[in-house]
Amino acid sequence: MASASHPKVIIYTTPTCPDCWALKAWLKREEIAFEERDLSDPKIMAEAKSRTGVRVAPITLVGEKVFYGTFLSQKPGLTAALGLSNNTGARAMTKNVNIRQAGRTITVPEGVTILEAALADGISYPHDSRSGRCGSCKSRLVSGEVDLLDHSRFALSDEEKAQGLILACRAIPTTNAIVAWLGGDEETPSHPRRRLNCRVTAIADATHDIKHIQLVIDRADPLAADPLAFTAGQYARLTFPGAPTRDYSMASGPGERAFEFHIRRVPGGAATQRIHALLKLGDPVLLEGPFGSSYLREQHAGPILCVAGGSGLAPIKGIVEAAIARDMKQPIHVYFGARSDCDLYFVNHSEGLAQRHPNLTFTPVISDATWGARWRTGFVTDAVAKELQDFDGWKTYVAGPPPMVEAAMQICTASGLRSGDLHADVFFSPGEASARR
Ligand SMILES: Cc1cc2nc3c(=O)[nH]c(=O)nc-3n(C[C@H](O)[C@H](O)[C@H](O)COP(=O)(O)OP(=O)(O)OC[C@H]3O[C@@H](n4cnc5c(N)ncnc54)[C@H](O)[C@@H]3O)c2cc1C
């Protein structure tokens, strides 16, 4: 319980940050009144930077004292600054959740999902969309009860629910519980998550609304000599100057000097409008990562299907190039869906790759065909359904806008793909995710 006279509390947050969610839930439980300021607004970002010198959420101000870093690293200092007892009475409101693979029991604050609490506790729980759309956090509820927030039925079907499966990103425990994420027998990359100061070293127009951007670690960063370990297909959380933090898939492979990103301008988008209009060579960019479980499974020997929509080509490019670099010999079918000719990009590059590697096929499909178009036409997912029928023993990687990802999931699972063999990156906006909570 709070001391009656603690100084004013302000927290700077972003909508996607699990540490922010955990911090807010903890303050509410402790009955600490606070003012929340959203770093997604560039003006608030500038204010936070000038008041605290920090621009990574969450930042907490208790009077003039500044706390930042993960929720758990802030908590001891906040407990002291707010005059709270370490033995808080509100503890009864929390639930203990044992996470089998991590071999740990975490404390989940009231109203917080299992995934949020696990990530805030430093556990690499498999996840992608954090919005109940991809199925990456699908888990078995071994014991206990949870409230399941809304989610897509492709991420978790009614049948799976009846079998005791849950989505950790939509599950709020109502009792103590034990959970185990699925796919524990697979290769799981456990790369340390890092925050790196980078600089923009290249910007080019891939299409009229997709920019191809390269970043390298700033030489002034103390970790500049130490390359970022990640697995092809993972994503990073990027903070461009004056823009809110957003997730972007890495199109480059591990070990390359530069990080490559494909960023599509979303009309009215808080981050992408700024990136497209104002980003310059040499600009600083904060990169945090790696994240995500839609990465190349290098031990898989069966055929591979990749379906990309728009800038969803980014992680697919990373996956395909890494598979080739690792000399994976199985058939690899890549379908790239776009609206029209002018929305296709990297076609020469991908066709050249397919010519040099006979196990690779590359099929662009445009939905808005004009007369004389040289590409296959229709929805990319219909082209897949027409040409490939039996996905038993395959792995499928899908990336792009939610409707395309859901259609691809539906088609592949209806044709025998096992749900654990489908790995999806849903390009979902944090604005939408918080509106659905
Ligand atoms: C795991 C992951 C990886 C991602 N990788 C990439 C990537 O490689 N390249 C890339 O371009 N994007 C990628 N995204 C999407 C990206 O993180 C942002 O959501 C996107 O750039 C929009 O940000 P914004 O701030 O400009 O728009 P916001 O201000 O967040 O949104 C503005 C409006 O646009 C809508 N909107 C947001 N995104 C889209 C969209 N994709 N299509 C249609 N409407 C949308 C929102 O609902 C909102 O109404 C990824 C997302 C995730 C979760």
Ligand code: FES
């Ligand atoms: S992270 Fe939970 S459904 Fe995607």
